[in-house]
Amino acid sequence: MSATLTIHSAGPGLTVQDTGRPGHLGQGLSRGGAADPLALAEGAALLGQPPDTAAVEMAGMGGVVSADTDIRIALTGAPMQATLNGERLTWNASHTLPAGARLAIGGARQGTYGYLHLGGGIATEPVLGARSAHLAAGLGRALAEGDTLPLGPDHAGETGQTLDIADRFSGGTVRVIPSMQTDRFAPDDLKRFEDTEFTRDPRGNRMGVKMRFDGAPFAAQDQLHILSEIIVPGDIQATGDGAPFVLLSECQTTGGYPRIATVIPPDLPRVAQARAGDTIRFAFVTRDEALAALRDHANRLAQLPKSTRPLVRNPHDIPDLLGYQLIGGVTTGREEP
Amino acid sequence: MTDAPAFPAIRDVGLSGLLVTFADTLSEPANRAALAFRAAVDAQGWDGVQETATSLASAFLRYDPLTLDRDALAGRLRDLLAETDWTRAPLPEGRRLWTIPVALGGDAGPQFDEAADAAGLTPDQAREEIAAARTRVLTIGFAPGQAYLGRLPEHWNIPRLQELTPNVPKGALVAAIRQLIVFARPTPTGWRHIGQTAFRSFRPDAETPFPLTPGDEIAFSPVPVRDIEALQDSDDGGATVTPIREEGGPA
Numbered sequence: 115m116s117a118t119l120t121i122h123s124a125g126p127g128l129t130v131q132d133t134g135r136p137g138h139l140g141q142g143l144s145r146g147g148a149a150d151p152l153a154l155a156e157g158a159a160l161l162g163q164p165p166d167t168a169a170v171e172m173a174g175m176g177g178v179v180s181a182d183t184d185i186r187i188a189l190t191g192a193p194m195q196a197t198l199n200g201e202r203l204t205w206n207a208s209h210t211l212p213a214g215a216r217l218a219i220g221g222a223r224q225g226t227y228g229y230l231h232l233g234g235g236i237a238t239e240p241v242l243g244a245r246s247a248h249l250a251a252g253l254g255r256a257l258a259e260g261d262t263l264p265l266g267p268d269h270a271g272e273t274g275q276t277l278d279i280a281d282r283f284s285g286g287t288v289r290v291i292p293s294m295q296t297d298r299f300a301p302d303d304l305k306r307f308e309d310t311e312f313t314r315d316p317r318g319n320r321m322g323v324k325m326r327f328d329g330a331p332f333a334a335q336d337q338l339h340i341l342s343e344i345i346v347p348g349d350i351q352a353t354g355d356g357a358p359f360v361l362l363s364e365c366q367t368t369g370g371y372p373r374i375a376t377v378i379p380p381d382l383p384r385v386a387q388a389r390a391g392d393t394i395r396f397a398f399v400t401r402d403e404a405l406a407a408l409r410d411h412a413n414r415l416a417q418l419p420k421s422t423r424p425l426v427r428n429p430h431d432i433p434d435l436l437g438y439q440l441i442g443g444v445t446t447g448r449e450e451p
Numbered sequence: 452m453t454d455a456p457a458f459p460a461i462r463d464v465g466l467s468g469l470l471v472t473f474a475d476t477l478s479e480p481a482n483r484a485a486l487a488f489r490a491a492v493d494a495q496g497w498d499g500v501q502e503t504a505t506s507l508a509s510a511f512l513r514y515d516p517l518t519l520d521r522d523a524l525a526g527r528l529r530d531l532l533a534e535t536d537w538t539r540a541p542l543p544e545g546r547r548l549w550t551i552p553v554a555l556g557g558d559a560g561p562q563f564d565e566a567a568d569a570a571g572l573t574p575d576q577a578r579e580e581i582a583a584a585r586t587r588v589l590t591i592g593f594a595p596g597q598a599y600l601g602r603l604p605e606h607w608n609i610p611r612l613q614e615l616t617p618n619v620p621k622g623a624l625v626a627a628i629r630q631l632i633v634f635a636r637p638t639p640t641g642w643r644h645i646g647q648t649a650f651r652s653f654r655p656d657a658e659t660p661f662p663l664t665p666g667d668e669i670a671f672s673p674v675p676v677r678d679i680e681a682l683q684d685s686d687d688g689g690a691t692v693t694p695i696r697e698e699g700g701p702a
Contacts, residue, residue, distance in 0.1 A: 139513070140489075140504030141661040142635070142653075143595040241655050251595045252636055253655055294462040294470060341475060342592070344504060344511045346465045368506055368592035376465040401521070404466050409517055 117183045117265040119232060121257050122216065127173025128257040129247035130236050131229075133166040138242065139344065139367050146248040146364045149173075149227045149320050150383040152415075153191030156279060157231030159418035160188035160208040162270035167235035168245040170257065172228045173320075176219025177257075179230070183213045185265065186233030186273050192225030192283055192387055207276040207425050225283030225387040226318075233268035250321055250364045275422040285314065285392030288381040289399045289407065293349060293373035298334035307332060307374060308396060312358065316390040320364040323385060324357055325394065331356015334372035342370040348377040350396070358396075360385045378404045380411035459484070459532050461525050467501075467516050471528055472509040473538065477601070480538035481508035482589050486665050487540030491531060497524070505665055507590050507599065541697065543666040548585075551633070551669060552689040553624050554676035555581060555646040562616075562643035566626050569609040569643075580604070581645070581671055586631060588667045596653035596661040597635035600669050605629070611641035622648045622688065624671070631669075646671075649679050649688030657686060668695060 121128070133154065134147025148154040148171055158165045170179075176194050188208040189196055196203040196219045203209050203217075208231075211217055222228055238245050247254030257263075296304070312325035332352040334340070344367065345351075351359045351371035360377060361369075362385070375396060377385055388394055399407070458481075460472045471488060474481035489503050489510040499519030504511045514524060555578055556563035567577030586600035603626075611627045616639065619625060623634045625642035632642065635652045648671075654660050663669075674689075682689045 137502050138595070138661075139502055139511070140591065140665075141595060142591045142593060142597050143661075242660060250636075252653070291466060292463070294464055339475075341477060341507055343472075343509060344464055344468070344470060344506050344592075346468055346513075348465055366593045367504075368590070378466055401463075401466070405516060408466060412517060 116237065116267060117181050117185050117234065119179055119181050119185075119236075119263045119265060121259060121261040121263070122178040122180065123259050124177040124257050124261070125172060125175035126256065127171075127175075128177055129171050129249070130168050130238060130254065130257070130263070131171040131246045132168040132244055134246050134363060135242050135244040135248070142367050143242075143248070143251055144345075144363070144365050144367050145347070146246050146251070146253075146320075147244070148229070148246075149363055149386040150191050150229070150282075151363075152280070152282070152383050153227065153229045155415050155418055156206070156277060157188045157190040157229050160190070160206075160275050160277060160422055161186055161231055161233055162272065162419065163231075163233075163235060165415070165418075167231070168238070169232065169236065170230040170263075172219060172230065174226060175221040176228060176230070178216055178218045180214055180216050181211055181265070185211050186268060186270075187211045187217065188231040188275075189219075189228065190231065190279070191227050191229040192222040194222050194228045195220035204276065204425060206279050208273045210273045222389070224389070226389055227387060232265050233270070234266035237264045237266040248364055250366070274425050276425045277418070277422045282384040283387050285388040285394045286384055287395045287397050288384050289378045289404065290350065290375035290396045291378060291399060291401055291404045293376045294343065295334055295340065295372040296375055298336065298372055299332065299352075299374055300335075303332055304374070304398075307358070308398060310395070312394045312396075314385075314388040314390055314392050314394060315357075318390070320362055322359050322361040322365055323388070324353070324359045326357065332358060332374055334374070337372055340370055340372055342368045345369045346376070348379060348382050349373045350375050350377065362386050378407055380407050459537070461528055463521070464511065467513055469512045469514070469521070469524060469528065470509050471511075471532070474508045477507045477589070479602070482587075483540060483542060484508075484537035485510045486543055488532070488537050490543055492528075495527075495531070497527065499524075505590055506592060543664070544697070546664075546666045546668065546695040546697070548668045548670065548693050548695050549663070550672055550691045551648050551650045552674040552678060552682065553581075553646040553648045553671040554679045555624075555673050557676060559647035559676045559679065560624065560645040563645040566609060566643040566645050570607050572606070578673060580607075582673050584670070586669050588663050588665050588669065589630070590665055591661070591663060594635040594638065594653070596663060597632060598652060598663045598667075598669070599630055599632055601630040603629045603631065609643070612643065613641070615639045615641050616644060619644045620647070622650055624648055647676065647679050649682035649685060650690055651686045651688065654686050
């Protein structure tokens, strides 16, 4: 029998996300998919599932959900306060959600996009080969109170697993490489671009985020006469008001503003996860350095399924040791506050 | 800053994209070259090339840079570019002519008169020219299935507006810079809203989600606005489609 997840309340930015729909760029549809693909892969690893398994993406805050049968869950991405029947759950870990129990996920303590992964994955009908909502394209919609999601059959049984994650939830330095119009910017402006401390503007979504900064606008030579051209996630457009705008997974497929640089894929989650006011700096690297970083990233992703380990808790943090099942591997994985 | 590149130019798009650009302004030959060159790249079936696309005057390749060396791929592209004059290549096979009903002006196209004026025409002349125009799908982009159609005669080279119109509805016909677009989604825009269609250029649940293909031709047949309203629930919006026989092609 397949399980069903019910949404009892939902923050404004809850959507189903997987690895998106590659292959439709020429038809005007960007790939979309999870804003933080690394968090999607981490959750899949915690539950021993394929890396493209669909999960619930939560922008800024979560909601309250329950399932009609015991299911496994994992929580990754921007750390949020999560409680199960009043007990706090460890983030970046897998847990059991008993039938009927209410899982409440609050606001993000850091970062923007948190993920709720479900054993068996979300089994909604794929559209154009994926389950991801692509709101900019009109595919799917945000989840709302009263929605139910079918889950697939769950073949693996383990919970109480955790893994070490790369911190990417409070801005920082992101690596960029030159883009097709980088050489249309004056060398002084490119240096200023690297020297400027940007903050993420409050306006930002899955399509992209704007950067705030003090100083003169960034503009390219002959800017108004650039023909609209293919855009890829990570591209940084110098928009009409001269502010850099970093494009994310749900970006448009073409654009006419000049690209000053492109964020390398391993560092893009750092931009997506930054919250309004978090600081971001851009640092040019060579193509060879970027390729090496991409290779490292691909290796880390491949190693993720082998990187999980049991949640280990400090006995002093457990108020009632005797009440706990101490046989290895069968704890609930719940963490006391 | 460097001088403008010589065309065709090969440039990087991020870490995993190469763009072959035939001109820095839109022209019929450059668009034709982009379409033909993309088709030629597709026909090569190169391992590691994951996706191709065209924009107005470029062909784009997405590839896996961990398995396909960038310089080797660029070399193959240069060899392919040297094989022929791509600006004179034939248009893609299987092109179709779409005739799409449109209500022009009035509430259905609040900026129609203004657009006609900017083109130096009376509203009646503008209506006649839109009805007579046979435009080509130059590229599909920005939003899913959304076609950029062109080109209209030179006097339609009307600039985009400085102030964006906050929300132009799905199916709207808009005009600027000798081009027309039927919007796939409600969109804020600097293009002038001159008419309304019931044509859906993105149909996620249909067998053919993206009905239009670059190279297809589009004609607009003016109808009263009530006809458009009556067609709102149909995907096709009353459009008819017929195959185009290429000159010199099979009869």
